[in-house]
Amino acid sequence: MGRLVVIGAGLIGGSFALALKQAGVVARVAGLGRDPQAMARALELGIVDEVCATVEEAMRGADMVLLAAPVAQTGPILASLLPWLEPETIVTDAGSTKCDVVANARAALGMRIAQFVPGHPIAGSESNGPDAAMAGLYRGKKTVLTPLPENDPAAVERVANAWRTCGAIIHTLSPEDHDRVFAAVSHLPHLLAYALVDDIAAKPHADLLFQYAASGFRDFTRIAGSSPEMWRDISLANRAALLTELDAYLAQLTTLRARLAAADGPALETVYANAQRARRAWQEAIEAGSPPPPPNQDIE
Amino acid sequence: MGRLVVIGAGLIGGSFALALKQAGVVARVAGLGRDPQAMARALELGIVDEVCATVEEAMRGADMVLLAAPVAQTGPILASLLPWLEPETIVTDAGSTKCDVVANARAALGMRIAQFVPGHPIAGSESNGPDAAMAGLYRGKKTVLTPLPENDPAAVERVANAWRTCGAIIHTLSPEDHDRVFAAVSHLPHLLAYALVDDIAAKPHADLLFQYAASGFRDFTRIAGSSPEMWRDISLANRAALLTELDAYLAQLTTLRARLAAADGPALETVYANAQRARRAWQEAIEAGSPPPPPNQDIE
Numbered sequence: 001m002g003r004l005v006v007i008g009a010g011l012i013g014g015s016f017a018l019a020l021k022q023a024g025v026v027a028r029v030a031g032l033g034r035d036p037q038a039m040a041r042a043l044e045l046g047i048v049d050e051v052c053a054t055v056e057e058a059m060r061g062a063d064m065v066l067l068a069a070p071v072a073q074t075g076p077i078l079a080s081l082l083p084w085l086e087p088e089t090i091v092t093d094a095g096s097t098k099c100d101v102v103a104n105a106r107a108a109l110g111m112r113i114a115q116f117v118p119g120h121p122i123a124g125s126e127s128n129g130p131d132a133a134m135a136g137l138y139r140g141k142k143t144v145l146t147p148l149p150e151n152d153p154a155a156v157e158r159v160a161n162a163w164r165t166c167g168a169i170i171h172t173l174s175p176e177d178h179d180r181v182f183a184a185v186s187h188l189p190h191l192l193a194y195a196l197v198d199d200i201a202a203k204p205h206a207d208l209l210f211q212y213a214a215s216g217f218r219d220f221t222r223i224a225g226s227s228p229e230m231w232r233d234i235s236l237a238n239r240a241a242l243l244t245e246l247d248a249y250l251a252q253l254t255t256l257r258a259r260l261a262a263a264d265g266p267a268l269e270t271v272y273a274n275a276q277r278a279r280r281a282w283q284e285a286i287e288a289g290s291p292p293p294p295p296n297q298d299i300e
Numbered sequence: 301m302g303r304l305v306v307i308g309a310g311l312i313g314g315s316f317a318l319a320l321k322q323a324g325v326v327a328r329v330a331g332l333g334r335d336p337q338a339m340a341r342a343l344e345l346g347i348v349d350e351v352c353a354t355v356e357e358a359m360r361g362a363d364m365v366l367l368a369a370p371v372a373q374t375g376p377i378l379a380s381l382l383p384w385l386e387p388e389t390i391v392t393d394a395g396s397t398k399c400d401v402v403a404n405a406r407a408a409l410g411m412r413i414a415q416f417v418p419g420h421p422i423a424g425s426e427s428n429g430p431d432a433a434m435a436g437l438y439r440g441k442k443t444v445l446t447p448l449p450e451n452d453p454a455a456v457e458r459v460a461n462a463w464r465t466c467g468a469i470i471h472t473l474s475p476e477d478h479d480r481v482f483a484a485v486s487h488l489p490h491l492l493a494y495a496l497v498d499d500i501a502a503k504p505h506a507d508l509l510f511q512y513a514a515s516g517f518r519d520f521t522r523i524a525g526s527s528p529e530m531w532r533d534i535s536l537a538n539r540a541a542l543l544t545e546l547d548a549y550l551a552q553l554t555t556l557r558a559r560l561a562a563a564d565g566p567a568l569e570t571v572y573a574n575a576q577r578a579r580r581a582w583q584e585a586i587e588a589g590s591p592p593p594p595p596n597q598d599i600e
Contacts, residue, residue, distance in 0.1 A: 122512060185509050185510070186513075186514070189520040192553075194576075196489065199549055200578070201578035209481055212422060216424070216486055216523045220489040226576070232572060235560060243560060243561060246560070248503075249496065253553075256491065256495055257543070260491075260536075263536055265533075268532045272524075272528035273528040275521075275524045282510045285510070
């Protein structure tokens with residue numbers, strides 16, 4: 001493609017730009033963002049070739065726009081693009097929630113909604129900002145697209161191809177299925193990890209506790225190092241599905257608490273053993289999966 | 301020392317034996333355990349020099365005995381050692397709970413309790429068994445001793461020195477403080493991780509969910525790959541402290557649920573930001589800590 005615009009050039013947007021540049025499939029990357037320092041850094045790191053001062057400037061001749069900002073900004077950003085959205089430009093996003101993104105995109109873009117292809121790369125890190133961006137971030141990872149009925153299949157294919165060039169494997173889900181799945185396997189764990197660290201930090205003997213926290217704690221709470229703003233937005237955007245998962249988990253914990261209070265060893269061991277078995281099966285399936293595809297190879 | 305006996309030659313006992321052998325401070329390591337296959341494997345791997353068929357045979361001329369088995373076995377194992385416990389032999393353990401271990405040790409050893417020095421190395425892995433053992437497991441990690449009033453300081457020092465030879469840094473806590481601390485930073489996270497994986501695995505669309513679980517889920521649930529028997533025992537042994545921590549966490553989750561249900565973005569962000577700040581401060585403190593000491597160096 002000729003011109004890519006990344007809105008937000010941090011971990012997600014920056015890695016997308018770097019991967020496409022490294023593959024040589026994009027002529028010029030323009031950056032647009034609310035944080036001038038981050039944009040200057042992205043320019044310095046070669047993530048973007050130019051930093052645009054206005055939406056109009058960014059959108060002129062754009063082939064593709066990737067929106068990579070906290071999901072609550074989706075509506076306002078898309079509304080700001082609309083006046084300068086050329087007919088051939090495809091807009092996609094990298095938001096971790098999809099129902100609200102689609103609803104906000106419809107409200108913002110109206111008749112031009114066909115030009116918006118919703119997406120979510122399943123890759124990340126608790127680090128963020130341009131310095132965290134890397135060309136290999138999406139290699140062998142899934143990118144979920146949740147195409148709209150209005151989307152031209154060719155537009156969906158252009159977005160899918162860009163992600164494949166980054167090394168990602170394309171999956172397709174409905175926005176509703178997407179949000180239910182990620183509430184369970186991603187959004188709930190984030191909330192639980194944040195809650196645990198906040199709980200410990202608020203205790204009077206927090207310093208003593210943290211002193212003895214070791215590798216189990218480190219890994220369990222790694223995701224609590226993630227951006228609070230991003231995860232506030234995700235929690236609110238996927239609130240209904242997240243509440244459903246949180247309630248199921250609270251019920252599970254309440255049952256487990258009763259078993260622990262009753263010193264019911266066999267019942268505890270059953271839960272622990274089920275979990276160990278399921279976790280091992282999952283890990284084996286992941287490890288048995290096909291190796292990460294090289295860039296540019298089509299894999300569905 | 302001349303003769304070390306490890307009761308259980310898996311990850312914990314095996315790594316202790318390997319480190320002391322590598323440092324050249326032990327003449328002979330004898331293994332004793334309930335699983336003949338694991339003991340044979342430990343012999344094959346050079347973790348132990350002999351596998352003993354009886355307690356009597358193992359204990360003859362033993363300088364130090366490390367008990368490295370699930371904590372519920374502490375009482376029965378110590379009772380079985382008592383008839384063969386020579387006056388100069390020091391017995392220590394590696395159990396993740398200390399109040400119950402001390403109570404069971406007192407009941408089992410009676411007047412000989414002075415020969416038992418309770419300990420807990422803060423190192424591990426979700427893998428277990430002799431194949432998981434490695435000489436470097438304890439390098440730079442803490443080992444907590446919870447000495448008893450009856451212990452001769454020289455006996456405590458012998459145990460401390462053995463752990464220092466493994467590269468560990470010795471800390472001292474009361475059994476009560478130990479159990480409160482590890483309920484919060486280790487036992488509760490294990491229970492939460494097991495509960496989450498079991499909860500997901502029980503859902504009708506578990507396969508779909510696991511398919512999209514990524515690195516955040518992987519790290520959050522790594523500890524759910526741990527031994528169910530070991531963690532059943534720890535949960536029961538430290539039940540009171542674990543229930544206290546679980547109740548505090550349930551209260552925290554209930555508050556967070558209300559904030560989420562009310563779509564209170566600022567309140568969610570406050571919790572997430574507190575957690576991120578505390579987690580980062582903890583990580584920086586860990587990283588700023590002195591580098592792991594070389595074996596044989598005394599570090600308090």
